[in-house]
Amino acid sequence: MTITIREEELILAKERAIYFPKQELLAISDLHLGKTAYFRQAGVQVPSTMANQDLQRLGQLIERYAPKTLLINGDMFHHKLNSDIEAFEQWKSQYQALQFILVKGNHDRLDEIHYQQLGIQLEDPSYCTANFCFIHDALHCNEENLYPISGHLHPGISIVGKAKQYLKFPCFYFGESYAIMPAFSAFTGLYMIKPKPGEGIFAITPNQVVAV
């Protein structure tokens, strides 16, 4: 689905990403790499194929849009270095030309040297383009002229119909003063948001992105 914000075109992908054609920039948020491995180390059975699937999905997006830049809007790594991140390093090697930018999130607490070694450009607290300010938590944004695009919350929307019908989806949120991106990682929960009238909510169903 294509929408226009600040006179710039944005493509909302059902794979939980936004593509900015003008900048040739693909943005995702809350990748939480290493989360599944962290759980396994703590004795909780989470298949590691999950993390691979996240990366495969990201690979498909990169092939579809052929961006110059991949921007990760915070929480790229869940905790510490582990096998999931080794897998990421290998996966990344096939995209030599692609620029990786990470806007620092609350989970991103590795030493800077690790980001350098992985070839990731670290931005703290935000990364700005002509119209937008990418920042992990929109509340911390000081750029008054730019429209903040954030992550962090893992937003979800529940649609309630007559006779107590109830459906729940991850979503994009475009409000008056800022936007929130869905968490990219499939191994994340949802924070249900309660939109006000006039705010743009785009639910991600298994097949498409729909405006609600």
Add this chain to the structure above:
Amino acid sequence: MQKTVGYKKIIDWLKADHKKPFDFQKEAWEYYLNGYSGIVNAPTGFGKTFSLFLAVVIEGINLDEKTKRKGKDRLQLIWITPLRSLAKDIARAMREVLAELDLEWEVAVRNGDTTSNEKLQQKKSMPEVLLITPESLHLLLAQKGSSTLFQNLKCIVADEWHELLGSKRGVLVELAISRIKGLQAKTGHPHLRVWGISATIGNIEEALDVIAPDEKEKRTIVKAQLNKKIQIKSVLPDDIETLPWAGHLGLKLAYKLLPIIKKSKTTLIFINTRGQSEMWYQHLLNIEPELAGRIAIHHGSIDYELRNWIEDSLHTGLLKAVIATSSLDLGVDFKPVDTVVQVGSPKGVARFLQRAGRSGHSPGETSKIYFLPTHALELVEAAAIKEAARENNIESREPVIMVFDTLVQYLVTLAIGDGFDEQQTYEEIKKTHAFKLLLPEEWTWLMQFITSGGSSLDAYQEFRKVVKDEGDGLWKVKSRQIAMRHRLHIGTIVSDAMLKVKFLSGGYIGMVEEYFVSKLKAGDSFTLAGRILEFVHIKDMTVIVRKSKQKKAISPSWLGGRLPLSSNLGMVLRKKYNEVLHKTHQDEELDVVYPLFLEQQARSHVPRNDELLIEVINNKEGFHLFAYPFEGRLVHEILAALVAYRLGKLIPITFSLAMNDYGFELLSDIEIPMDDAIAYEVFSPVNLTEDIKMSINATEMARRKFRDIACIAGLVFQGYPGKYVANRQLQSSAGLFFNVFSDYDKHNLLLRQAYDEVFYQQLEEPRLAAALHRIQESTIVITYPKRFTPLSFPIKVDSLRANMSSEELDQRIERMKAEVFK
């Protein structure tokens, strides 16, 4: 036996008190001393505790184990109780007996309320008699060195076995027994006997098979041929108009309780849910302020010390009345209690009799119970319960089998303790009733699940939980963190996240669900433990409150607790419906409800027990179809979906479904096709299994079941009220795991268990099939009332609602988008 020292000593002691043992007690002692395991089946108040406790004492005296030993292996008897409140009382009774017999045996209680100091003491030296909950017994097994504690253990008793039998807690008991038996077998001195104490249930032989599964073992059932006299009386309204057609509080008749409370020594008032009990407490105080200080409220969410005080006050007769939920259901012996009141339908005969047994606890006394209906139709239920009680038509408790979540937890528990040998533990588990059908490949999967994470090694890199000790070859947990977290989560009762409630000035009051608190703002008031409290803030996982000046406040809605009508009761209920209009009965309740039935007959029809009534009502809300099979809410939930699905095959149609214990409703915005031929077809048992699969959202139901499974198997951590230190990096939800396994690990046994639980427990397929066969042989009566009827009204206003649609997901979203969203 008669010649042994121990027996003589007991008889002499009883004689000195002008007592003699009941026949069933002597019988139990005899069997026990001859090496039998078994079940004692006796009504409450006839000394079933002594039928087994004294058996162990007699043997102890005979073996001259009366002198106090030192060391760890003193343990003679493990007494498992399902409720913490039971343990204290039984321990007190046991200590009194031991003191009078001049026997230096120590009796100790061990459960969630036991202080760590006491536990440490027990670790140094176990008492002879240990009273314990199933969860604490597993915690004991999770302790290092625990495998040496049971060498001299003679007997394990599972008290209130009928309560444990139908739940995963019963499986905890089975597993613990299998372990202790295995440990004794290894030392070459197996002398353990296992006994259950059970109230009468429909399947007592099966209850024996579960607790003592080895048919080659000496096993028996000891039945007390004693009949407990029970007097059942309904609290009747002066005229039927007083009672609402629907509702569940029943406060309108509360004033009629006051004379009952007044003339009784102590009254226990059973209310079905915690939330309602809070409202009843407030209401009774409002209409009779003199009760202040002489009435208390007791439920599972009230702080331990407060509960203790209430229980002590019940013993001493200080309290005139106590409002209770199922927290006081079981065999606590409060002597001063001479009257019991049941508010609202107890939904089952066994539960009703159990509660009645809380009064007149001594042998020979009559139990007195009043039934207070909360809506008009419950009067018919009252008549039905009286009849079922008279005919001893008591429900069965289906034992739980093949619960992999509980098994996963148990294996990790053993690994935290002294570790386990793969082959030996497999053999022990195969001998239990719950897992006798366990296949070798399932066992392999379970072992992989706890050691390498899952079935394919590659998919679970870096997984660490249970590892093999190269020294002794046993499977163990080496990580202290994993062990600590596991200990916090031993047990199979999964509740919503609860928070402790504490006064600003100090002092705990009880617990409320996190979900409830999340909706409160500072300054809001709510009731707990009968007090009106003002919410201040949440600090360190504790809800801080102060006393509120308000007179009225909302009650927390604790989830759960709404039980469906049992099929035994449903059957008698259908019969009672016959009798009302024909006046072929002796029940005063049915006389009171007579005008309501005339109304039902005038507007529609009163179904006989060989009829199924269908009411088709059209009004501005839409097109309603009501049907009344009287099979309980759970069966109706499935039946409604089934009928909706089958009607949906005739024409494209979307329904909203509602149900209660008597019947269900389909509501649609277009006319529902219905005539005799269609009715028999949609209620047909043909193609049942296939149609159920098509009609219910099995995935959604399994997802709900998985919530508990994920907690029990240790995938998600629910935390303890006030105790839990949050680990944010490890937060996740059961729903997420359900998706993950569905997508990435389809052969996961926990996932399969979720679907099995849906089909066997929730759908109760056999009961559903039986209901449909019965309906096929009944006459289906279709009426077209102009207005809602006394039968349909309660479903309309007081029911649980679901929906059923044949539309595609995207279509649904499109349509729902147009509607209001939250």
